[in-house]
Each structure stands twice: as C-alpha cells, then as structure tokens.
Amino acid sequence: MGSSSHSILLIEGNQSDASFLVEGLRRLEPDLAEVVHVATPREARLHLMVQEFAAILLGVHRPQSGLDDLESLSEYAGKVPILLLGPDCPLELRDRFLAQGATDYLPKGAMTSAELVLLSSCLRHAIHHCRAIADLLEARLLGQHLAHHDPLTGLPNQRQFQHRLRQLISQARRNPRQIALLELNLDRFKLINESYGSDVGDELLRHVAGRLTSTLRESDTIARRGADEFTIILDGITRTPDAARVGNKLLTALSEPYQLSGNEFVVDCSIGISVFPGDGEEVDILLRHADSATSRAKECGGNSLQFYLPQMNQSAAARLELEQDLRLAIDRRELVLHYQPKLDLATERVAGFEALVRWNHPEKGLVPPDRFIPLAEETGLIVPLGEWVLNTACIQNRSWQDQGLPKVTMAVNLSARQFQVERPAEGIDRALRMSSLEPRYLDLELTESAIMTDAEVAIETLGHMRDIGVGISIDDFGTGHSSLSYLKRFPIDRLKIDKAFVQSVLTDNKDAAITRAIIGMAGNLDLKAVAEGVETFEQLEFLRRLGCDEVQGYFYGRPMPAAEACTFLAEKERSCVPRSSLLPSIN
Numbered sequence: 001m002g003s004s005s006h007s008i009l010l011i012e013g014n015q016s017d018a019s020f021l022v023e024g025l026r027r028l029e030p031d032l033a034e035v036v037h038v039a040t041p042r043e044a045r046l047h048l049m050v051q052e053f054a055a056i057l058l059g060v061h062r063p064q065s066g067l068d069d070l071e072s073l074s075e076y077a078g079k080v081p082i083l084l085l086g087p088d089c090p091l092e093l094r095d096r097f098l099a100q101g102a103t104d105y106l107p108k109g110a111m112t113s114a115e116l117v118l119l120s121s122c123l124r125h126a127i128h129h130c131r132a133i134a135d136l137l138e139a140r141l142l143g144q145h146l147a148h149h150d151p152l153t154g155l156p157n158q159r160q161f162q163h164r165l166r167q168l169i170s171q172a173r174r175n176p177r178q179i180a181l182l183e184l185n186l187d188r189f190k191l192i193n194e195s196y197g198s199d200v201g202d203e204l205l206r207h208v209a210g211r212l213t214s215t216l217r218e219s220d221t222i223a224r225r226g227a228d229e230f231t232i233i234l235d236g237i238t239r240t241p242d243a244a245r246v247g248n249k250l251l252t253a254l255s256e257p258y259q260l261s262g263n264e265f266v267v268d269c270s271i272g273i274s275v276f277p278g279d280g281e282e283v284d285i286l287l288r289h290a291d292s293a294t295s296r297a298k299e300c301g302g303n304s305l306q307f308y309l310p311q312m313n314q315s316a317a318a319r320l321e322l323e324q325d326l327r328l329a330i331d332r333r334e335l336v337l338h339y340q341p342k343l344d345l346a347t348e349r350v351a352g353f354e355a356l357v358r359w360n361h362p363e364k365g366l367v368p369p370d371r372f373i374p375l376a377e378e379t380g381l382i383v384p385l386g387e388w389v390l391n392t393a394c395i396q397n398r399s400w401q402d403q404g405l406p407k408v409t410m411a412v413n414l415s416a417r418q419f420q421v422e423r424p425a426e427g428i429d430r431a432l433r434m435s436s437l438e439p440r441y442l443d444l445e446l447t448e449s450a451i452m453t454d455a456e457v458a459i460e461t462l463g464h465m466r467d468i469g470v471g472i473s474i475d476d477f478g479t480g481h482s483s484l485s486y487l488k489r490f491p492i493d494r495l496k497i498d499k500a501f502v503q504s505v506l507t508d509n510k511d512a513a514i515t516r517a518i519i520g521m522a523g524n525l526d527l528k529a530v531a532e533g534v535e536t537f538e539q540l541e542f543l544r545r546l547g548c549d550e551v552q553g554y555f556y557g558r559p560m561p562a563a564e565a566c567t568f569l570a571e572k573e574r575s576c577v578p579r580s581s582l583l584p585s586i587n
C-alpha cells in the first residue's frame with residue numbers, strides 16, 4: 001500500500017456501511033488513490049503512524065464513544081481533517097465534536113446516494129481547505145525566512161546577523177573569548193553592475209556567497225549586508241592571526257576567475273576586521289570599526305585585508321574632507337602634472353615622459369597621487385580628473401614639439417574606471433584633436449587589473465585605441481593577475497616591469513628571475529620591456545645586460561615640473577646628438 005495524500009481512512013465498525021461507503025466513494029471520487037477501511041480507532045492509529053491520508057472519515061454510533069474516538073485519534077491525525085458520520089444529533093453536541101477537532105459532522109441516515117454525494121463534496125471541500133491552510137502556513141514560514149534572509153543569496157540578512165552577533169557577544173561576556181568580525185567588500189563591483197547589467201551582478205553575488213559558504217566552517221556566520229558587502233563572524237578565535245589566516249583564505253578563494261554569462265571575470269575584494277572585545281564591545285562599534293578597516297584596505301589598492309586601528313576613525317573624517325576638497329581641485333586649478341623621463345637604453349636618448357599628477361593643496365602642499373587617486377577612483381572623480389590629465393599632457397607634449405624640441409611620447413595613466421566608461425576611445429580621440437598631437441606621441445598606461453575585469457571587452461576597447469594610433473603599455477606588470485594567455489591577444493606595445501621587482505634585482509634572486517622572465521617574454525611577444533623604479537647605476541647595467549629596452553627611475557630623473565622636463569629633454573638631446581646646436585636654447 002503506497003502512501004498517498006489522496007488516500008482516505010475510513011473508520012467504520014459496521015461492515016455493510018463501510019462497503020457502501022468504499023464502493024460509493026470510489027465511484028464518485030475516482031481521483032482518490034484508495035479508501036483504506038479499518039473497523040476501530042486503534043487500527044486507524046496504526047495506519048496513521050505509517051501512512052499519510054488526505055482525510056479521515058469516522059463513523060459515529062453513539063455520541064460519547066464518538067467523542068472518545070475523536071480524542072484518541074486527534075494526536076495521530078495531526079492536521080488531517082476528520083469528518084464524522086453519524087446519526088442526527090443536537091447542535092450543542094455537534095459543536096462539541098467540532099470543538100474537539102472534528103472538521104465537520106455529517107448525518108448518516110439510510111445511506112442513500114444523495115447522502116453519499118453530499119459526503120463526497122464535503123470531503124473534497126475539507127481536503128481543499130486543509131491544503132489551503134497548509135499553503136498559507138508554508139507562505140508564512142517563507143515570509144519569516146525572507147524577513148531574516150537575503151532573497152538573492154539565501155544568506156542571513158543584516159538583521160539576523162546583528163541578532164546573532166548580539167547573542168554571541170552576550171555569551172562571550174559570560175564565557176570570555178574573542179569574536180572576529182570580518183567585513184568583505186568587492187572591489188569594482190559597481191563597475192561590473194553598471195557595465196554588464198544587474199543580472200550579471202546578481203549572478204556574481206550568488207557565486208561569491210557560494211564561495212564564502214564553501215570556504216568557511218559551518219559554525220561561522222555569513223550574511224549579506226548590502227549590495228556587495230558581506231559580513232562574517234568567526235566565533236571563539238583563539239589568536240588574532242587566526243582571523244587574518246581566514247581572511248587570506250577568503251581573498252584567495254574569491255580572486256579565482258568567475259564564469260558569468262559566458263564571460264570570465266576577475267573580481268578582488270577588500271576585507272576589514274575588528275575583534276571583540278579589543279576593538280569594541282558593542283555590535284554597532286564593531287561594525288563601524290570593521291567598516292573603517294575595509295575602507296583602509298580599499299585605499300591600499302584593494303585585494304587586501306586590514307585590521308582595525310584606532311587612528312582609522314580619524315582618517316575617516318579626514319577622508320571626507322579630502323573628498324570634498326578634491327571635488328573643487330580641478331576648477332580651482334590645484335592639480336599639476338609632473339613629468340618623469342623614460343630613457344631608451346640603446347640610444348641613451350629620452351624615449352618619452354610619463355605624466356604623473358600631483359595636487360597642489362592650499363594647506364597640505366604637494367599631495368602625491370597615492371593619497372588621492374584611490375579616493376578619486378572610488379568616488380568617480382577620477383573621470384573628470386583623468387580627462388584633465390589627458391588633455392593637459394597632450395597639450396604639453398604638443399607645445400614642446402612646437403618649441404622645436406625632439407618629438408617624444410607622453411605616457412598617461414588610465415585608471416580602471418576611465419577605461420570602463422562608455423566608449424573610452426572617444427575621450428582619447430578628443431584630447432588628441434584638441435591638442436593637435438599626433439596619436440603616435442601618446443602612450444596609455446593601464447594596469448593588468450584594470451584590463452582583466454573583463455578580458456574580452458578589454459581586447460575590443462584596446463583595439464579601438466590602437467585604431468586611433470596611440471601606444472598602449474601595461475603598467476606595474478607582474479603585480480596583478482599576469483594572465484599570460486591573454487597577453488598575446490591584447491593589442492599592446494610595452495610591458496612596464498613593476499618597480500618592486502626592479503628595485504631588488506640585485507638583492508633578491510627571485511625578483512631577478514621574474515625581471516629576466518618578463519624581459520624575455522616581452523621580446524618573444526614583440527613588445528618593449530620598460531623597467532620602472534631604476535635608482536642605481538648597478539640596476540641600470542643589470543637591466544641593460546638582460547636586454548631591457550627602456551628605463552624610468554630616479555637614476556635618470558625624478559618626476560619634475562614641465563619647465564624642468566623641457567630643460568631635461570633639451571639637454572639630454574644636446575649631449576647625445578652633435579646637431580644640438582640646431583635646438584633652441586632653454587633657459
């Protein structure tokens with residue numbers, strides 16, 4: 001006998017009544033899987049223990065025994081409707097049956113066909129009603145689930161998270177232990193969401209939630225706090241480095257490429273950590289401190305973790321002030337460009353300059369880019385700022401050419417955000433036309449991570465830039481994802497070896513090996529290798545022996561204001577070329 005929700009359990013001591021009912025119901029209700037007949041409530045209880053029924057029909061012969069039978073069944077019947085079939089009875093008694101859990105009381109007279117039709121329709125109604133209640137209950141449970149969970153990822157929501165953290169904190173007050181709170185924020189999520197649509201963004205968030213869940217232990221609590229923010233509780237960590245270990249594990253797990261809608265995406269994250277009780281004893285404070293630490297991790301370039309430090313609160317206020325000032329800086333003409341020369345190692349001539357922005361702050365003095373570029377990227381201010389840099393650098397280069405100085409390239413750094421605006425090549429074209437600079441004298445520097453957010457789109461965008469005729473360099477090569485398989489597909493001209501490798505080529509075998517490999521690879525791919533951060537003659541000679549094409553660094557010249565750069569270019573040219581008398585003299 002298979003269990004079926006369409007089975008009816010008939011409890012009827014009178015055999016001929018039972019046969020009539022079984023036969024009749026089978027005829028009238030062919031959808032019923034079966035009518036199981038038993039003679040006593042005791043037998044019925046045995047069936048109820050092993051099988052599901054859609055309804056119970058209980059034959060009643062005397063009112064009191066009916067009430068007893070009902071009572072003995074109710075515990076086993078659960079939510080299954082019980083319909084009583086018995087002789088006519090006063091209304092009060094009927095009410096007592098209903099009060100005791102019966103769904104309905106139906107008269108059982110001479111067992112006519114009409115009575116059978118009435119019974120079957122009541123039966124159907126009771127089953128339907130019972131289902132509706134079950135559905136309602138399920139919906140309520142679902143509602144309760146939704147009230148505590150994030151509908152997109154299924155993770156607990158912030159409300160549930162705070163409740164849990166509060167519980168753990170009060171336990172930890174009684175039974176002292178440390179609790180780490182990790183706040184995790186995806187780097188550049190907004191960009192993906194805006195560029196590829198919220199469906200891709202949502203899919204990414206679900207993947208992230210899945211990776212978090214599979215990387216962490218079941219006892220850790222993970223919640224989604226906001227758009228691309230996740231919070232994690234590590235309860236009972238014994239030493240603070242344990243939290244760092246878990247954080248690093250998460251950074252690694254999340255930085256693996258994601259396959260979304262047929263595209264490969266690389267998304268890093270920033271993690272901020274605060275620890276109970278050292279960094280705060282209240283939920284709000286711990287969350288705020290984890291938040292400050294996350295901002296700091298982002299400021300450091302992302303893909304990193306930071307523990308909360310008390311001075312971070314101070315820096316949050318300072319940051320806000322800086323942001324407001326930066327908004328006005330372009331209009332107030334407080335930004336300036338310095339130019340750092342790049343030398344061609346074969347000819348010892350200036351191959352070009354890199355334009356590096358500085359902020360001439362009225363109170364703080366000359367602010368280096370590391371202090372405001374990350375903020376500009378985060379706030380979107382990088383787009384107008386970058387446009388100003390591009391225009392100014394192009395105009396400057398053209399102006400040097402107009403003064404009769406040798407024609408060299410001007411390199412301009414493009415941040416990820418500038419690269420991912422709609423049709424970035426148009427802005428470049430505009431800057432070139434406005435300054436009348438030939439495209440071959442402009443070089444764009446992009447980092448691997450800016451490109452690797454979506455490699456296929458990058459190939460197309462770089463293609464458009466290439467069509468214009470500008471040069472393209474990968475900046476800080478070796479520090480990002482270094483996806484070698486893509487390298488040969490990117491239309492690029494130069495690899496700029498990050499200064500971290502260059503500066504220890506003579507002291508660290510591994511850095512020397514990496515530098516050698518990058519130069520070799522660039523040669524094989526027909527790209528120029530540029531070493532940045534060259535500070536000493538020994539480093540320069542080492543790079544020359546490896547076949548490096550161009551160098552940039554303090555050894556030859558620091559980033560300098562336009563007038564100095566102009567002199568540098570003229571003098572360098574004079575010392576290299578005997579025709580120097582043809583060049584105008586620069587004072």
Ligand code: C2E
Nearest residue numbers: 356357368369370389413414415533534535552553554559
């Ligand atoms: P970057 O593009 O890799 O620029 C090279 C950085 O290395 C510059 O720092 C330069 O001053 C420094 N450098 C060059 N030679 C040496 C050396 O021999 N030793 C040492 N220790 N450092 C050297 P800077 O000017 O502080 O710029 C830092 C970063 O800020 C740049 O790195 C670039 O990523 C960003 N940046 C600068 N200007 C702009 C800009 O206009 N737009 C954007 N998006 N980013 C910019």
Ligand code: MG
Nearest residue numbers: 354413445475
């Ligand atoms: Mg650069």
Ligand code: MG
Nearest residue numbers: 475476496532
């Ligand atoms: Mg660089």
